[in-house]
Every structure is written in structure tokens, then in C-alpha cells.
Amino acid sequence: MSIRADFQPTVDEFIADLKSFATGDYLKDEEKEFWEAPFNAAVLPELKGHLEQMLDGLDGLPDDPDGGQLAAVLNKTVKKLATFNRKQHDAVVEPEEKEEIAELMYNASAATGADDEALSQIPELDF
Numbered sequence: 001m002s003i004r005a006d007f008q009p010t011v012d013e014f015i016a017d018l019k020s021f022a023t024g025d026y027l028k029d030e031e032k033e034f035w036e037a038p039f040n041a042a043v044l045p046e047l048k049g050h051l052e053q054m055l056d057g058l059d060g061l062p063d064d065p066d067g068g069q070l071a072a073v074l075n076k077t078v079k080k081l082a083t084f085n086r087k088q089h090d091a092v093v094e095p096e097e098k099e100e101i102a103e104l105m106y107n108a109s110a111a112t113g114a115d116d117e118a119l120s121q122i123p124e125l126d127f
Contacts, residue, residue, distance in 0.1 A: 067121030082127035
């Protein structure tokens with residue numbers, strides 16, 4: 001299987017959780033009286049696309065990539081995520097989501113066969 005196939009369920013669940021948060025569908029009707037959406041759920045396909053592009057990029061790497069090869073793919077993703085989040089007034093990718101994305105980045109990168117030294121080159125989500 002590919003990295004994309006292995007981690008697509010993780011991306012799908014992450015986006016579904018964000019959609020639930022953005023739409024308030026986890027709330028009872030009476031709890032929605034004063035509730036405001038934290039962001040527009042319509043932006044989530046763009047976020048999903050960035051994460052899927054990252055997985056596709058990792059799939060395109062050779063087995064056991066070095067840190068520079070990992071960083072080349074992941075730095076592009078971090079820049080796209082930072083730009084995306086700025087456009088959304090930093091309301092979508094908050095600290096909890098950054099932790100989940102960082103875990104996805106690490107696990108998907110490890111699935112390439114990269115060693116610990118290469119994995120230490122994974123960029124921080126410092127936006």
C-alpha cells in the first residue's frame with residue numbers, strides 16, 4: 001500500500017472532526033442559541049488537499065529518504081498550511097490541530113523508511 005492509502009483515513013477523520021467543530025453538529029439544538037461558528041467549514045477541502053499533497057509527495061520519495069528529501073516535501077506543506085491558516089485568520093489550525101498534523105507528518109515520514117536522523121529534519125509547525 002502507499003503512504004497516501006495508509007494515512008488517508010487519518011486525514012479524513014481529522015477533517016471530519018474539524019467539520020463537526022466548525023458546524024456545531026455535535027451540539028444539541030438548545031446549545032446553539034448563542035453559538036458562533038469558529039470558521040467556515042467550506043475551507044476544509046483546501047486544508048484536506050494540502051495534507052493529501054503532502055502524503056503524495058512522501059509517496060514520491062525513494063525508500064529511506066534523507067532529511068533533505070523529507071524537508072523538501074514537508075517545508076512546502078508547512079508553507080501552504082501557514083498561508084491557508086493566515087487566510088482564515090488563524091482560526092482553523094490551532095495548537096491542538098498543529099499537534100495532530102505534526103503527528104501525521106512524523107508517522108507518514110517514518111512510513112517512508114527514513115531513519116531517526118532524517119526524521120529529526122521534519123520542520124516545526126511554527127505559524
